[in-house]
Amino acid sequence: KDVLDELNELTGLQQVKKEVADVASLVRFYSESGKDVLNKFSLHAVLTGNPGTGKTTLARLLGKIYKALGLLERGHVVEVDRQSLVAGYVGQTAMKTAAILDKAMGGVLFIDEAYSLASGSENDFGQEAIETILKTMEDKRGHFAVIVAGCTDNMDMFLKSNPGMRSRFDKYYHLPDYTPTEMMEIAKHWLNAENMMMDADAEVFLQQYFNECYAERDKYFGNARSVRQAIGSVINKQNLRLAAIPFAQRTQEMISQVLASDVHHLAPQQSQRGPGIGFRRN
DSSP, rough: HHHHHHHHHHOOOHHHHHHOOOOOHHEEEEEHTOOOTTTTTTOEEEOOTTTTHHHHHHHHHHHHHHTTSSSSSSOOEEOOOHHHOSSSTTTTTHHHHHHHHHTTSSSEEETGGGGGGSSTTTOHHHHHHHHHHHHHHTTTTTTTTEEEEEEEHHHHHHTTSSTTTHHHHHEEEEEOOOOOOHHHHHHHHHHHHOOOOHHHHHHHHHHHHHHHHTOOOTTOOTTHHHHHHHHHHHHHHHHHHHSSSSSGGHHHHHHEEEOOGTTTTTOOOTTTTTTOOOOOOO
């Protein structure tokens, strides 16, 4: 319950939360019926979504949830990328990958940007890492979980890079972009963590900023990362404004309040698509 509460406290991700809760309900049912839950559930999962949607956070929480449900012995998460798995010579990649897999036993192997292992070249050592991982996923089924993550289009190519790839994964979680309302919720959460809050004018401006960011988003849209960067710059502006006020004149209310002047420097990033050529037609 504690770990599921931690998941439910995250902003958005309603479909993901429901699917994880369904797994928890099934495990409880099996336990109450006296059935052995080990090896009854596939723990291998694919997480897709744009940067900043919470894929790494979800992978860490899944490790905790699997352990709490008794599906994994340890529930720890070993986070790796291509560089962690691939070596520079034939045969070394398999050994390097096997060592990482040993560390992940009883827990989760989380491969971020997993599509980078599948370059499409026959001579690429990433394929050697993939084959080692797939064999261990089958041989040690139920002993650990492999969670791979990346952007949706790239992950689709990754799953097609090996004939046995897609069949190894039973769970697919898509993490959608945060809506402007959810972005504001995240912003307020981070401000509250700093014991700060916005006045009405600042909140209106910041909401409009998030609306425009969302409307202009493309595959480089940073989601929660963009919110974190924006709030970091807002706090910096607010601190600089207060630094110009003599110490004796500062009140606790001033220190905790974000004004419109602290957010007016924000402006949506220009779209990566470029301006195009010629006249725009209605």
